[in-house]
Amino acid sequence: MNVRRTRQPVLPLGSLPRVDLLPPSEMRRRDMLARARAWMVVGIAAVAVSALLVGGAAAYHVASSVRLGLEQARTQQILTGIAELSEVSDALATRGDLQALRADAMAGDLEWTPAVALIASHLPVGVTITGFSLDAGAAPVAGSDPTSATGMSGTVTVQTPAAIDLVAATRDLREAPAVIAADLESLTAADGVFTYTLRIALDQSVYTGAFTAEE
Template sequence: MTAIAPPLAGLARVNLMPRSEIVRRERDELVRRWIWIVFGAIIVAILIIGGAFWFKLMAEQRLAAEQAHTNALITEIASLSEVSQALATQSELTDYRTEAMAHDLEWAPVIAKVSGALPADAALTGFDFTVGGAPQTDDPSLEQGVVGTFAVDSPTPLDIVPIIRALRGIDGVLYADGQSITTSQASEGRFAYQLNVEFDQTVYSGAYASEDAAAEEGDN
């Protein structure tokens, strides 16, 4: 019989490295790994610190810009303080003028209304006005505006009754009355009369009314 030779399994390998060297190499590898881990942690910490410093720097710059803008606004407001004070003074003076001149009269229409009720040969020789209060309601025809005494001169005796009736029929007249001076009191053949007339506040000019009041009056 022929014997069959066993197949060759390859060359035999034997690790002749001492155990201590293997342990040393494993330890060195572990140390290198920890060194890289520590180095990575340091890099990450540096990046975090740098990012925080950058954000802090940006915040400081924005804060400085806002503070500069605020200071500029304060300076601008301070420069406008004189203008604001002048406007406030103007407003106060306007209000004072509106209050003081609330009963400013339109003289010509008042005189024309009284003169229009007189006969052709009578003449208005004088008048004495007393103004009423400032307007208190939206309807000036309901409040007393002017109380006046008018002096009338005529070369002939006048019938005072028709004159009073004519005055009472005039728009803006609240009341009218009169009295005649007798011929014994007349001088040089002329006759003098006194007419007492009370007007409402429609005779006020309204020239110095406030803008709001003028707007309301215009709407009405």
């Protein structure tokens, strides 16, 4: 015969019994309130994070707008400066074109008085220049020798009370500086006055070069 001893729960001395008297509905209500509070906290945190993100984005947008405005102002300033420089550049280009045109048009500018005086100084004694018709030649070529091309040519009229040695006179003229050619074109005599028309050509050293284009 087996005898089984059953252990009875022993209530500790000095303690009160704990009894959960909350009904299930109250427990469910409290659980729902706890969950609601948790979700509320999550919602508030999400709203706060969203507000921070939106605020940061707004601040970045404002900073970007300010920076863009500054860059646009700087760009406009640069464009204005370029426009002003463009006007100056156009003016300089126009000036250069005008100088080039003047240089081309006045390349054959002549020193008439020295040229005529040069011819007169190599005529025989007693011969006087009474007129001349001289024209400028081609424009000088940059870098070329001015004594190798014709710069002035035409006729010179001289008079003398006595006949002159034409061979010696024209030889003396040809040996003068800047003179390329000197030949008799015509001779007339009337009332004791001899009139000679000489065909003369001088080189380009008689050009003044005053309107040469600056390099």
